[in-house]
Amino acid sequence: MSLILDKINYYYSKGTAFESKALKNISLTIPDGEFIGLIGHTGSGKSTLIQHMNGLIRADSGSIYYNGQDIYDKDFKMTELRRKVGLVFQYPEHQLFEATVIKDVLFGPTNMGMDKLKAELAAYGALKAVGIGEDLIDASPFELSGGQKRRVAIAGVLAMSPEILILDEPTAGLDPAGRTEILRLLKKIHEDNGITVILVSHSMEDVAEYAERLIVIDDGEIKYDDEPRKVFTHIDELRKTGLEIPECTELVGRLADLGLKVDRSCLTVDEAVASILQSTGY
Amino acid sequence: MINFDDVTFEYIRRDEEGNVESINKALDGISLDVKKGDFIAILGANGSGKSTLARHINALLTPTEGTVFIEEMNTKEDNNLLKIRQKTGMVFQNPDNQIIAGLVEEDVGFGPENIGIPTKEIWERVAFALEKVGMTAYREKSPNNLSGGQKQRVAIAGILAMKPECIVLDEPTAMLDPKGRREVIETITELNKKEGITIILITHYMTEVVGADKVYVMSGGNVKLSGTPREIFKEVELLKEYKLDVPQVTEIAYRLRQKGFPLSECILTIDEFIDAVTNR
Ligand SMILES: Nc1ncnc2c1ncn2[C@@H]1O[C@H](COP(=O)(O)OP(=O)(O)OP(=O)(O)O)[C@@H](O)[C@H]1O
Ligand SMILES: Nc1ncnc2c1ncn2[C@@H]1O[C@H](COP(=O)(O)OP(=O)(O)O)[C@@H](O)[C@H]1O
Numbered sequence: 201m202s203l204i205l206d207k208i209n210y211y212y213s214k215g216t217a218f219e220s221k222a223l224k225n226i227s228l229t230i231p232d233g234e235f236i237g238l239i240g241h242t243g244s245g246k247s248t249l250i251q252h253m254n255g256l257i258r259a260d261s262g263s264i265y266y267n268g269q270d271i272y273d274k275d276f277k278m279t280e281l282r283r284k285v286g287l288v289f290q291y292p293e294h295q296l297f298e299a300t301v302i303k304d305v306l307f308g309p310t311n312m313g314m315d316k317l318k319a320e321l322a323a324y325g326a327l328k329a330v331g332i333g334e335d336l337i338d339a340s341p342f343e344l345s346g347g348q349k350r351r352v353a354i355a356g357v358l359a360m361s362p363e364i365l366i367l368d369e370p371t372a373g374l375d376p377a378g379r380t381e382i383l384r385l386l387k388k389i390h391e392d393n394g395i396t397v398i399l400v401s402h403s404m405e406d407v408a409e410y411a412e413r414l415i416v417i418d419d420g421e422i423k424y425d426d427e428p429r430k431v432f433t434h435i436d437e438l439r440k441t442g443l444e445i446p447e448c449t450e451l452v453g454r455l456a457d458l459g460l461k462v463d464r465s466c467l468t469v470d471e472a473v474a475s476i477l478q479s480t481g482y
Numbered sequence: 483m484i485n486f487d488d489v490t491f492e493y494i495r496r497d498e499e500g501n502v503e504s505i506n507k508a509l510d511g512i513s514l515d516v517k518k519g520d521f522i523a524i525l526g527a528n529g530s531g532k533s534t535l536a537r538h539i540n541a542l543l544t545p546t547e548g549t550v551f552i553e554e555m556n557t558k559e560d561n562n563l564l565k566i567r568q569k570t571g572m573v574f575q576n577p578d579n580q581i582i583a584g585l586v587e588e589d590v591g592f593g594p595e596n597i598g599i600p601t602k603e604i605w606e607r608v609a610f611a612l613e614k615v616g617m618t619a620y621r622e623k624s625p626n627n628l629s630g631g632q633k634q635r636v637a638i639a640g641i642l643a644m645k646p647e648c649i650v651l652d653e654p655t656a657m658l659d660p661k662g663r664r665e666v667i668e669t670i671t672e673l674n675k676k677e678g679i680t681i682i683l684i685t686h687y688m689t690e691v692v693g694a695d696k697v698y699v700m701s702g703g704n705v706k707l708s709g710t711p712r713e714i715f716k717e718v719e720l721l722k723e724y725k726l727d728v729p730q731v732t733e734i735a736y737r738l739r740q741k742g743f744p745l746s747e748c749i750l751t752i753d754e755f756i757d758a759v760t761n762r
């Protein structure tokens with residue numbers, strides 16, 4: 201399931217006095233089975249970019265190919281793309297509208313024509329996967345806490361068994377345990393089913409730990425597209441665009457500046473602990 | 483200035499006929515006292531009751547049992563409402579939902595105008611508030627073109643213009659990039675230190691809490707732990723039971739210490755860590 205974006209340009213309010221260019225000449229290849237992190241300052245174009253990937257926004261110029269097919273061809277089935285490329289929106293709780301949690305999660309699968317039993321199995325499975333217990337299945341989504349709503353929204357997309365799963369800041373507003381739980385869940389879905397995951401995040405720590413490839417977007421342009429370990433060496437440039445490096449990476453960098461022989465490229469707490477112990481002999 | 487006396491709050495769900503379908507006890511016997519000028523941080527799992535507690539501070543909700551006093555004013559008495567809401571402003575998570583007007587200065591002046599402040603004073607308040615959040619240069623710009631962090635600072639300015647004594651921020655940084663997060667935390671820290679404004683900060687980012695005077699840890703509708711950040715974050719294992727965490731550097735120091743690495747207990751920041759290592 202590959203997705204290729206070729207020189208995508210997009211303007212909001214094109215042709216009006218408010219015209220603003222949100223994406224500038226974006227070219228990207230998303231092959232099968234990667235876990236990709238997408239970071240950038242607020243307003244850099246992350247949400248605009250991912251909405252191109254499932255056809256919700258149409259580029260002003262450039263092409264997108266899904267498995268080699270041009271998605272802007274007249275006979276391309278856009279509904280198919282929407283199903284295969286599942287998108288969990290930035291404020292997914294705004295999409296919850298059914299009277300109960302289970303009805304909300306059932307909406308997607310039912311809408312795409314799954315029979316009742318299959319849809320229910322998919323919905324229950326998805327709710328279980330995101331950690332929503334049976335006690336909440338018949339609750340109204342509006343009475344859930346912020347974090348509970350988020351999980352329900354993710355379950356709604358998971359229930360459609362997408363091949364590419366794109367999540368726009370899915371862990372914003374989750375408690376630390378919930379964040380880890382969702383990230384591990386994404387990793388598991390990615391590893392077990394080979395699903396491509398694209399994770400938009402403002403947490404440098406999270407993308408450092410989970411992403412295999414990190415795309416940095418700045419004012420509508422791709423600034424870096426590389427392994428996280430390489431991207432996070434560009435400390436000054438990242439800060440200039442409103443980003444950071446993970447706290448543990450900053451710590452080992454400061455220790456290395458002091459002359460300690462620690463590995464500056466540590467991306468996780470585990471790596472930092474191991475490297476500090478090794479360099480100091482404790 | 484904020485006093486919760488054995489406060490319980492229940493969300494009650496009713497069916498179409500008005501019969502009670504379910505009762506959800508979101509606060510369960512909370513007592514706490516916040517002094518004027520304190521910087522309080524509230525941590526807790528999703529659903530632990532943080533937002534419900536926050537909504538009691540400016541009387542958006544009132545207790546099912548028990549009492550909440552804001553400077554001796556009972557939030558249950560209707561004729562206190564206006565005063566309480568003016569004294570305690572709220573900032574929410576989503577920066578886009580809090581902007582109302584077409585220009586930054588109009589947005590900030592909206593609150594004071596609404597309560598009938600004379601025009602001249604409104605403009606003085608707007609100028610003061612924008613200056614305090616470092617957004618004076620954007621005064622005549624459209625809020626829509628600001629970054630998330632800037633929008634939140636405008637939202638904070640809108641509250642400042644009401645001359646509050648307390649600002650309650652319910653996950654104000656959850657939707658922001660790292661720079662926006664830093665801007666917001668620096669802004670509220672400065673308002674607390676320089677203007678003496680009481681701050682109640684709810685967050686899921688552990689690092690944002692290290693500068694607070696006091697941290698409350700909520701679970702199941704109650705406050706389970708309270709203390710200084712250092713007292714709280716030394717409970718590395720206990721916090722995990724409450725679905726929380728510690729800053730990465732605190733975790734690293736904790737694990738190194740377990741291996742015999744000579745570090746003082748509970749390091750909260752990178753600077754502290756570096757100091758500890760260089761003074762060794
Ligand atoms: N409007 C509502 N109606 C019914 N129940 C509600 C309502 N709002 C919250 N609750 C319930 O009250 C409890 C506390 O919710 P609250 O929103 O205060 O949690 P929180 O600590 O702010 O969580 P989060 O970190 O997810 O924002 C939860 O069990 C939640 O499901
Ligand atoms: N619906 C919209 N109308 C007009 N401009 C928009 C709209 N959505 C986003 N923009 C603008 O497009 C740019 C990219 O925004 P967005 O994709 O939302 O960024 P991000 O998700 O990285 O925060 C920003 O300048 C933003 O203000």
Ligand SMILES: [Mg+2]
Binds near residue numbers: 243246247290368
């Ligand atoms: Mg976005």
Ligand SMILES: [Mg+2]
Binds near residue numbers: 346532652
């Ligand atoms: Mg909340």
